Amino acid sequence: MKAREEALGIFLSALRASRIGPAMGRCFHCDGTVLEIGDNRYQTTEYERLVLIAIGKAAGSMSTAFLDQTSTIAERFEGIIAGHPSEEPLPARFRKYRGGHPTPNEASIAAAEDTLRTLESLTERDLVVFLISGGGSAMVEQFLLTSASLDVVIETHKALVECGAPITQINVVRKHLSAVKGGRLAAAAAPAEQVTVFVSDVPAGELDALSSGPTMPDRSTMDDVYQIANRYELAKRLPAPVAGLLESHALTETPKLGDITFERSQWVVLLDSACLEHAAAVQARELGWHVEVDNTCDDWSTERAAEHLLHRLREMRSARERVCLLSAGEVTVCVPSSVKGNGGRNQHFALLCSEKIADSDIVVLSGGSDGIDGNSEAAGAIVDGTTVSRADVVGFPVNRALQEFNSGALLALLGDNITTGPTGNNLRDLRILLAP
Numbered sequence: 261m262k263a264r265e266e267a268l269g270i271f272l273s274a275l276r277a278s279r280i281g282p283a284m285g286r287c288f289h290c291d292g293t294v295l296e297i298g299d300n301r302y303q304t305t306e307y308e309r310l311v312l313i314a315i316g317k318a319a320g321s322m323s324t325a326f327l328d329q330t331s332t333i334a335e336r337f338e339g340i341i342a343g344h345p346s347e348e349p350l351p352a353r354f355r356k357y358r359g360g361h362p363t364p365n366e367a368s369i370a371a372a373e374d375t376l377r378t379l380e381s382l383t384e385r386d387l388v389v390f391l392i393s394g395g396g397s398a399m400v401e402q403f404l405l406t407s408a409s410l411d412v413v414i415e416t417h418k419a420l421v422e423c424g425a426p427i428t429q430i431n432v433v434r435k436h437l438s439a440v441k442g443g444r445l446a447a448a449a450a451p452a453e454q455v456t457v458f459v460s461d462v463p464a465g466e467l468d469a470l471s472s473g474p475t476m477p478d479r480s481t482m483d484d485v486y487q488i489a490n491r492y493e494l495a496k497r498l499p500a501p502v503a504g505l506l507e508s509h510a511l512t513e514t515p516k517l518g519d520i521t522f523e524r525s526q527w528v529v530l531l532d533s534a535c536l537e538h539a540a541a542v543q544a545r546e547l548g549w550h551v552e553v554d555n556t557c558d559d560w561s562t563e564r565a566a567e568h569l570l571h572r573l574r575e576m577r578s579a580r581e582r583v584c585l586l587s588a589g590e591v592t593v594c595v596p597s598s599v600k601g602n603g604g605r606n607q608h609f610a611l612l613c614s615e616k617i618a619d620s621d622i623v624v625l626s627g628g629s630d631g632i633d634g635n636s637e638a639a640g641a642i643v644d645g646t647t648v649s650r651a652d653v654v655g656f657p658v659n660r661a662l663q664e665f666n667s668g669a670l671l672a673l674l675g676d677n678i679t680t681g682p683t684g685n686n687l688r689d690l691r692i693l694l695a696p
């Protein structure tokens with residue numbers, strides 16, 4: 261029982277240490293007229309309009325923290341908050357949209373329209389601050405294919421997130437279909453001065469994939485899209501109008517590095533998954549665990565990642581006691597389109613592990629830093645050597661839950677889910693494996 265409690269303690273402490281407010285306090289300074297963001301300085305009296313555009317699961321919490329940090333000039337900012345709302349109400353001069361996730365909804369479309377209209381009205385005398393966090397690909401969306409209905413947009417996103425491709429490749433496709441991704445928000449805002457602050461839920465070095473890189477030069481090309489479409493047989497999965505667009509090679513290219521669009525753009529990373537992992541390691545060491553980190557399985561399938569990490573943990577265990585293996589990033593689950601189970605990749609990963617650790621003293625926790633795993637109410641799950649036998653006792657065997665992609669339902673029944681509620685943050689997932 262102790263190792264279970266400690267795993268949970270490590271996870272919760274890592275979430276606390278990576279909160280957005282304190283991170284903004286370290287990165288932002290505002291003395292009344294000069295706004296400093298990282299190494300960039302903006303003399304705010306030189307701008308006519310100050311605009312804030314926040315997109316993603318952390319849009320509300322990033323906006324609240326931003327307005328707190330810039331309190332002396334906050335009144336001058338107007339703008340759009342598109343994503344999860346903050347706990348505290350934001351001033352009425354900000355238009356708010358609760359965009360859908362994991363697939364877009366009507367608010368996602370309305371947010372995209374409003375954002376494009378607002379940005380297109382800016383001039384070289386204006387400053388726009390973008391606050392971008394993960395989840396934004398679905399929460400703000402407008403297809404370049406203007407005849408696409410909301411159903412087509414939703415079906416396209418669903419097909420992409422369920423095709424088994426890593427997020428960076430999913431977003432290569434999304435960027436080339438969208439009027440608000442792959443640098444196109446930066447293009448809409450040019451010639452205004454632009455600074456983007458990131459709370460990243462993508463692998464290190466892949467920032468232009470974050471929320472499909474709305475303000476960054478896009479490194480991917482249309483050829484990449486066609487290759488990804490072939491590799492993941494997207495023609496079979498995508499709705500007809502979008503599949504047709506890809507088959508006829510009728511996409512348009514995104515803005516690239518060196519384009520005039522980005523001449524007045526800066527980018528600053530506020531938090532990423534390395535911060536979460538570092539905080540977990542600090543807490544685990546304080547509890548007396550010997551900690552190692554293994555992120556090699558980022559974007560692997562849940563099966564391969566479970567095999568790899570448990571093998572590594574057992575190797576560590578053969579040399580010493582109280583070993584803790586941490587792994588940040590995401591694993592992928594390929595869900596057949598007909599399946600209607602409850603759960604997410606963390607719960608699926610944890611349940612897969614439960615079969616491999618049955619009757620042992622190993623504990624495995626897998627949780628999302630946003631507090632929402634897939635379509636479930638949980639952040640993730642924590643399993644141990646008794647999970648399989650407890651599942652048998654309630655008449656819902658682990659292998660059935662896995663086959664039905666219904667891990668969330670079984671883990672809820674067993675009390676093995678972790679429920680934090682939405683955290684207002686989004687730094688990818690954390691896996692904590694303990695062998696006492």
Ligand SMILES: O=C(O)[C@H](O)CO
Nearest residue numbers: 394395396397470471
């Ligand atoms: O919204 C998205 O595209 C993912 O969360 C990655 O940032």
